[in-house]
Amino acid sequence: MASVESVMDLGAKRTEIEQLREQSADPELWNDQDNAQRVTRRLSYLETEVARVEAIRERIDDLPILFELAETESDPEAKSEAQAELAQLRKDIGDLEVRTLLSGPYDQREALVTINSQAGGIDAADWAQMLQRMYLRWAERRGHPTEIYDTSYAEEAGIKSTTFAVKAPFAYGTLRGEHGTHRLVRISPFDNQNRRQTSFAGVDVVPVVEHSDHIDIEESDLRIDVYRASGPGGQGVNTTDSAVRITHVPTGIVVSCQNERSQLQNRATAMSVLQAKLLERKRQEEQAAIDELRGDGSNSWGTQIRNYVLHPYQNVKDVRTNIETGNTSAVLDGEIDNFIDAEIRWLRSQEDTGG
Structure with missing residues (x-):
């Protein structure tokens, strides 16, 4: 102690x-x-x-x-x-x-979390929304404020993507191990033949930018679109074109915000999200250069990080740390601290050994 x-x-x-x-x-x-x-x-x-x-x-x-x-x-x-x-x-x-162990250069920052549905059709969109709820419940349990910046709803159910902030010190250092692909196996509630379905969703975690960060963004590199914010099932939630989508042309990064009534406010928030993603891209490029000098051309993070199996048995298992539990309902309700703590230790061990 x-x-x-x-x-x-x-x-x-x-x-x-x-x-x-x-x-x-x-x-x-x-x-x-x-x-x-x-x-x-x-x-x-x-x-x-x-x-x-x-x-x-x-x-x-x-x-x-x-x-x-x-x-x-x-x-x-x-x-x-x-x-x-x-x-x-x-x-x-x-x-x-x-x-x-949270001693990285950005670990003490707040976090921006983006979730995208991947392979699996309507089940993947539903899975992305389940993951969003899981992280928001985790933050709620810890007393961390959150703010949803953008949600793109799928046509039938679930979401195509979402971006939200976890506004607490060390949120990035705590959650950065969640970055990667999350795989769900279950009986599809959308299949009238009750077949088993495998779905994938990607989680991206980046640190929130601060005034001291220097990220050059040329106005000529941006494509800015405004549109009407929509809710589930394509339902309009705004009567004006206040939602903003910004595309950073050189990198292809696309961010959007629709949570504010004002187009100017949405643009400012979207720009801060873009800056955060460009900052993380810069950090990854710098790390890749260091790994190349070290002779490590592989990415130790991998892609698929956790499996959630709801059928034919109940199990959630992290493929890197081997932490697992059969209490899948608790995990999906935000009880993921055991996984997160193991990830932090694993990431630190990888960094210490140059992995």
């Missing part, structure tokens, strides 16, 4: 908390809404982290007393409770250790 506390540098966090409290008390702060929200989110995150470590430290200090009382009173029930607390403490300290 002492090594975890040292790596987390509680002293520095407490100093930053005091500075952020001073900023949040300044009435001028809210003249810039975006900056004010960043300050308050960062303050809330740091206060929660410090309180979490302090609470675990108190429980560690209390643990010998629990065992001593159980021994003194020869109380089997009290001893059982003390042993359960010891097991829980080990798990909680392990969770803290995972957090100390």
